[in-house]
Amino acid sequence: SQQGEEDPQALSIQEGENATMNCSYKTSINNLQWYRQNSGRGLVHLILIRSNEREKHSGRLRVTLDTSKKSSSLLITASRAADTASYFCATDMEYGNKLVFGAGTILRVKS
Amino acid sequence: DVKVTQSSRYLVKRTGEKVFLECVQDMDHENMFWYRQDPGLGLRLIYFSYDVKMKEKGDIPEGYSVSREKKERFSLILESASTNQTSMYLCASSLSRPGTDTQYFGPGTRLTVL
Numbered sequence: 001s002q003q004g005e006e007d008p009q010a011l012s013i014q015e016g017e018n019a020t021m022n023c024s025y026k027t028s029i030n031n032l033q034w035y036r037q038n039s040g041r042g043l044v045h046l047i048l049i050r051s052n053e054r055e056k057h058s059g060r061l062r063v064t065l066d067t068s069k070k071s072s073s074l075l076i077t078a079s080r081a082a083d084t085a086s087y088f089c090a091t092d093m094e095y096g097n098k099l100v101f102g103a104g105t106i107l108r109v110k111s
Numbered sequence: 112d113v114k115v116t117q118s119s120r121y122l123v124k125r126t127g128e129k130v131f132l133e134c135v136q137d138m139d140h141e142n143m144f145w146y147r148q149d150p151g152l153g154l155r156l157i158y159f160s161y162d163v164k165m166k167e168k169g170d171i172p173e174g175y176s177v178s179r180e181k182k183e184r185f186s187l188i189l190e191s192a193s194t195n196q197t198s199m200y201l202c203a204s205s206l207s208r209p210g211t212d213t214q215y216f217g218p219g220t221r222l223t224v225l
Contacts, residue, residue, distance in 0.1 A: 043201070
């Protein structure tokens, strides 16, 4: 069964708008990661947030983590057409030794 | 930059064939992984390896085996390909324990079994 589940499944916005994607998970974690996948390609790591962190920034990306709600969000500000991709959250489990990926959010940025 | 390469981008095989998918990483990473990706299901872990000649089953190992004879190379083997193994296969590597480290992915192999 999946540990992380993204919401929404698909998102379509205009260039320049902000995009927010959410991830919920079921069990305690050490870390949560976000990855991007351009169509038909491999995944690229975006950001890792540890369980004792609440917010992290990287360029136009902002990730938050709420361990009490078992949820995370990824915000992409001032989106560009090149941000069109699928976005996945991935969690380890506190006593696990592997990453578990969600089904992803498909983001389309229209120019 | 870490580079993970996979032997083929697209592969078409017939039911019953033995299929080899090769993955090579150039950063001396200890850990390597094979996933399959299907629409609506995300990535599912097939097998992983923490060391040479060491392997562990992931969530969906049935119908697959792996080989890691050298640190940089991790092969996925479909002993007798079936149509339900048509999928995108992704290889990844990481330096340290997966939950605390970035995984670096190859470009993927889209396998079609006829």
